[in-house]
Amino acid sequence: MSSSSQSIFSPRYFALSIGIILSVMAVGFEGLSVTTIAPSIAGDLNGLDLFGWIFSTYLLAQIIGTLVVGRIIDRQGPATPFTFALILFVVGLIAAATAGDMYTMIGARAMQGLGAGAMMTCVYTAISLSYPDELRAKILGAFGTAYVLPSMLGPYVAGLIADQWSWRFVFWGILPILIVSALLSLPAFRKLKTQGTQGDSGASATWLAVLLTIGTGIFLVGLSMLPIFTGFVLVLIGLALMGYPLLNLLPKGTLAFRRGMPAILATRGLFFAAYASTQNFLVLALIDVKGITPSQAGLIVASAALSWCLIAYLQGRWDAADQGRGRHTRIILGVLLLAIGIALVFWVPVVTVAVAVIGQIIAGIGIGLAHPISGVVAFSQTGNGDVGETSANLQFADSFTPGVVIGIGGSILVVCQAAGMSLQSGLIVTMGFHLLLIVTSLFASTRIRPAN
Template identity: 85%
Template sequence: MSKHQSIFSPRYFALSIGIILSVMAVGFEGLAVTTIAPSIAADLNGIDLFGWIFSTYLLAQIIGTLVVGRIIDRQGPAIPFTFALLLFVVGLIVAATASDMYMMIGARAMQGLGAGAMMTCVYTAISLSYPDELRAKILGAFGTAYVLPSMLGPYVAGIIAEQWSWRFVFWGILPILILSALLSLPAFRKLRAQGVQAENGATATWMAILLTIGTGIFLVGLGMLPTITGIILSIVGLALMGYPLRKLLPKGTLTLRRGMPAILATRGLFFAAYVSTQNFLVLALIDVKKMTPDQAGLIVASAALSWCVFAYLQGRWDTADQGLGRNKRIMLGVLLLTIGIVVVLWIPIVTTAVAVIGQIIAGIGMGLAHPTSGAVSFAQSGEDGAGKTSANLQFADSFTPGVVIGIGGAILVVSQVAGLSMQSGLIVTMGFHLLLVIMSLFASTRIKQAT
């Protein structure tokens, strides 16, 4: 590869821009809904169904992610990407025209299916279209495209909802998706399946559905803790989740086996710890430290900024050392994320300056570890197939954080029932995140170097 070649050279330009726009659209939509959800629930008289605006999206995303990965390895990504894009578009239109909460929840299910499948197709296109030397760079741009909406998305969505209507947020995403399709679909149609013999598609589908049902029961149970019903539902949900997880993930993922299983375990743990920390840090800043929502948003945005900068830098370093330093960058990234969580762990000492410092350090860690773990996964994915590896990466980025956020919420509920303050409950929750990222740091030592 020419040293002057880049992800924006003529050969890759249209696909790179199309991928970036796809990721930005999905990222903006997800973050925007966080901001406008209270308005949606109020307008549609569905406050009692508020949580399902998010849970439905997560649960549907599991199916979209895991099922399409197996289809890609048999048929290639073009047709699945087209259907995923259409499903996401239909979900946006239904949401924009929803007349009640049940219609909105159905729309979110379509969006979740489409988003999970779209991102899996995007990961596959990266694996099949870019040489190993460029993957770290496009994955860095991928991460930047997903993170940048976190800096503007909630604010823009809030302005739109306040000045016009929350419905315009969904309409506004459509042009971005159409432009993405025009740029990326021609390149997607040139990609072919690798001829990998994927596992039985029907079996994978049923496993994904069983996992979705189990996760749904588990999340419902967590929301009802510490009642007996909540405990029973949580245990039943966990039991139902165990078998499909073992079948759908590479063998040894849950035991941190060296190689690909360790990569996915590392990524799932550190990404979940990061995302959940962000959510509960905002809660701590607003409810405990009495900051305004816009102040809390700006503090969290500092992590997005440092993530973007170091996602770009890791691509340059990857080129300089020809990928030989990837494992060290993952370990360093997870270590920095650990430090970032430690900085904000003890809520009483968290001031604006402390929170910003912690967020910047955590963002640097994510900028190093997140795109690099993707590059290492694709470098070792030969026998599994790009589609399955892509599904595994997207699964780590969506399923694990959703479950961890649910557990964090349950910790707060149980803490309050036990008579502890919100501050104490948040400290315990942050401690749980710290435990996860320490586990990720250990798992990162078991990632073998690709040869």
């Protein structure tokens, strides 16, 4: 049977596919659930003054877990890093579930971030090494769906668990999913080998990742202090510290949209960050400006998740039908639709809620087109010896850039309000920033074909 006629759930791939999907769902559910239960955690542990670090610590640790493990994979293969990442994530969950104070919780979130970043990088690597090119669009579509579904159910389910029992059960409840994932996927991971490379040493990558993490932390702290002068100083220091690691950890030319792999990563980082940040501020606009309930706002945001899931599913069929010839076109079309969707949401503070729903559906179609296929194209341009590094870069684009952009969006809103602007006007300016990012991503997407 040719690979093009196989399914990712055929006997050869079934265990690995289910294991990957469960891993992604566990990480996605945990990350998104914390958004709902964080106020309860901070209140119970008397740590409201440290509330923001529940999220920031996870993001900063994820940077190290993502970037360091990519280099390790290229030298040793993904089995050992995936095992340690699973253990680290599980220990982080247990520590969070049993935390007696806020500092323990923050430490637990750091372990979860390290584990999650490393796990997702290993998963991307397994996809590249295990599935033929013809099936990657399908498994990456399932990968996206496995992450999107928790975005619809995770916050609600976590809130229900916290209300009925305790927020601690949210962390305990993820453990069985990870255990089943490990049992299914680890045997397949042990069979995967990469062609060891003699590129960056692991120590070099580690120190660069740590420097980037420190710089990002300072940058985010500075953003939270704007518009006071100290905030501007910290932002500049953070940017200075972030620059060198970014230039050395990412493919050369990424920040300049060089053709091929650099442009793919730049495109993906920009459109995913714009999408994720838009979702966050759209909820704020719907609740605080339009006056609808949180549950209604959640349903509106879920409309994007539904269209994303549908298009991600169809993506694999379209890719098989045109044998991958339309991949570059679908990425550009997806980013264009994202731009249209965000352009509609841009006006949400001053137009009807119906426009928000339409904008969300269009944006969901756009990211459903662009996100899975950008990964497929990236792997198609990757040699076997560099698959770990490419996996790390894809995961980095999905985690680092959204975290930074959400921080920038929040600071824009704060500065606007400090300048005397209304919340409505501040949200329009923030949405305008997202629109600028997606237009920049659209330009980068025209350069994803390698130079001849």
